[in-house]
Amino acid sequence: MFEPAPRLLLGLLTGFLFGFFLQKGRVSDRRVIVGQFLLRDFTVMKVMMTAILVGGAGVYAMLAAGWVQLSVKPAQLAAIFLGALIFGPAMVFLGYCPGTAVAAAGEGKRDAWWGLLGMTLGAAVYAEFDAACSRTLRAWADLGQVTLPQLTGIPAYAWFAGLAVFAILFFRRVDSRSAA
Amino acid sequence: MASVQPLKRPFWSPYAVGAAIGVLSWFAFLTAGRPLGISSAFARLVAWIEGILAPAHVEATPYLAKMKPVFDWEFFVVIGVALGALAASRLGGVRSAERPSAGRIAEAVLGGFFLMIGARLANGCTSGNGISGSLQLALSGWVFFLTIFASGVATALLFRKEVR
Numbered sequence: 001m002f003e004p005a006p007r008l009l010l011g012l013l014t015g016f017l018f019g020f021f022l023q024k025g026r027v028s029d030r031r032v033i034v035g036q037f038l039l040r041d042f043t044v045m046k047v048m049m050t051a052i053l054v055g056g057a058g059v060y061a062m063l064a065a066g067w068v069q070l071s072v073k074p075a076q077l078a079a080i081f082l083g084a085l086i087f088g089p090a091m092v093f094l095g096y097c098p099g100t101a102v103a104a105a106g107e108g109k110r111d112a113w114w115g116l117l118g119m120t121l122g123a124a125v126y127a128e129f130d131a132a133c134s135r136t137l138r139a140w141a142d143l144g145q146v147t148l149p150q151l152t153g154i155p156a157y158a159w160f161a162g163l164a165v166f167a168i169l170f171f172r173r174v175d176s177r178s179a180a
Numbered sequence: 181m182a183s184v185q186p187l188k189r190p191f192w193s194p195y196a197v198g199a200a201i202g203v204l205s206w207f208a209f210l211t212a213g214r215p216l217g218i219s220s221a222f223a224r225l226v227a228w229i230e231g232i233l234a235p236a237h238v239e240a241t242p243y244l245a246k247m248k249p250v251f252d253w254e255f256f257v258v259i260g261v262a263l264g265a266l267a268a269s270r271l272g273g274v275r276s277a278e279r280p281s282a283g284r285i286a287e288a289v290l291g292g293f294f295l296m297i298g299a300r301l302a303n304g305c306t307s308g309n310g311i312s313g314s315l316q317l318a319l320s321g322w323v324f325f326l327t328i329f330a331s332g333v334a335t336a337l338l339f340r341k342e343v344r
Contacts, residue, residue: 002251010211011253015260017204018216022261023268024189025197034343037336043194048311048325050198055205056315068209071312073303075319080309083302084324086294088331092341094291097306098299099218099261101292106262107269111280111288118292123222124230125293126300130243133301148317159317 019103028103030095030111037092042174049167053160060156070147077141079133094118190272205315212253215316217308219299221258224250 002008025047026032035041062068091097094115096104101119104112149156186192201216208216227247231238238244269275280288299305302324304313310328313321335341 001249003249003253007212007253008251008256011256012260012263014204014208014212014216014253015257016264016267017207017260018201018257019261019264019266020268021197021200021204021264023265023274024192024272025194025201026191027197028265028269031343034336034341037332038341039333039337046194047198047201048306048314050195051201051205051311052315054199054202055311056202056317058202058206059209059315060317062206062209069213070316070318071209071214072316072318073309073313073320075323076303077319077323080302080320080323081327083298083300084309084327085298085331087298087302087305087324088328089335090291090294090298091306091328092291092332092335092339093287094295095288095343097310098222098295099305099307101295102218102258102261103265106265107274107276108266109276110278111284114280114285114288115292115295118289119222119296120225121289122293122296123219123300124226126297127223127226127230127241127243130300131241137301143319146319148319148322151319156317 018099019106022100022103023107028096028100028107028109030104033095033097033100034092042171046171049163049171053164053167056156057160060160072145072147074145075143076138077143079137079140082137187268187271188273190274201311202315205312214253215308215312216257217254217304217312218258218261219296219305219308221255222296223247223300224252224255 022028026043027047032041032043036044059068059070063070094101096112096115098119101112101115105116148154148159205216208214223243224247227238227244228250230244231250302309303320304324306328309321309324314325315321
C-alpha cells in the first residue's frame, strides 16, 4: 500500500517546493493560464521554457557524469497526439492543468476543488478504456522511448543551445511589446 | 510594495520560478530517480477508492491492478504541491474566497474530466510530459507540449474565452 516512509517524505518535500514555486510564479491563477492561450500573457511559457532549459541542461550533465538515468516516456504518437488534443482545450475551460489545479485547490480556490473532482472521475473512466487503447491507439505509430538527439543525431547540448537562443529572442520581443 | 523578504513577496519573476523548477527536477532525478509528474497520482487515487468499493473489479482491470503501491512518491508530491501553494499564498498575503457560480462549477468539473482523460491517454500532463519529458528532450514530451499549446490557443481564440 505504501512506499517506504523516507521516500514518501522526500516526495512531500519535492511537491511542497513545486507547489510553492507554482504559486509564486502566478501559474496557479487561471487568468494567467487562459491569458497564455489568448497570447496576451506569456508567463506560462516563460516558466515552462526556463524550467526545460535549466532542468534539461542539468539532467543531461548529470547523465554524462553517470549520476542519473533518463526516464523517457514512449513516443506513442497517436495516443499522445489525441490525448494532447483533448488536454489543451480542457485546460482552457478548466483554467488549470493537473499540477496547477492541485496548487490552486491547496490555496483554497473553490473552482479548483471541483476541477479535482472532475479529474478524479476522468481518471476512473479512463481506467476502464485503457486496455482497449493499449491494443489500438497506443500501438499505432509507437516509436518507443526515443529522444530528439537519438532521432536526429543532433547532440543534446545543441538542442539546448538552439532552444535558449529561441527563448531569449522570443521573450525579449514579448517583454518589449508588453512594456510599450 | 515589494518586500525585501522574497518569501513574503506575492509573486516572483517567471524566469526565476522556471529556473527553480528546473533545479527541483535535478533534485527529483537525484533523490527519487524519477522526474516530476502529477497525473498518475489520480489513477492511483482511483485504484485505492475502487479497491475499497469493488476490489474484484480492480483485480480484473490491469491498469488499476498495477497501481501498487497506491501511495508512492508521486502521490506525496501531489499532497506536497497543495501544501506548498497554500504556504506560498499565505506568506505572500494572497487569498481567494471567490464562490464559483453553478456555471463555473459545471465548467470546472467537465474541464477536469476531459483534462484527465487526455493526460492519462498521453501518459502524462503538463508536468510529466510538458516539463519533465521536454527537458529530457523526449519526442513524447515535445509532441505533447506543442499539441496542447496549439489546440489550447485555437480553443481560446475560437471561443474568445474571457476570465475576469
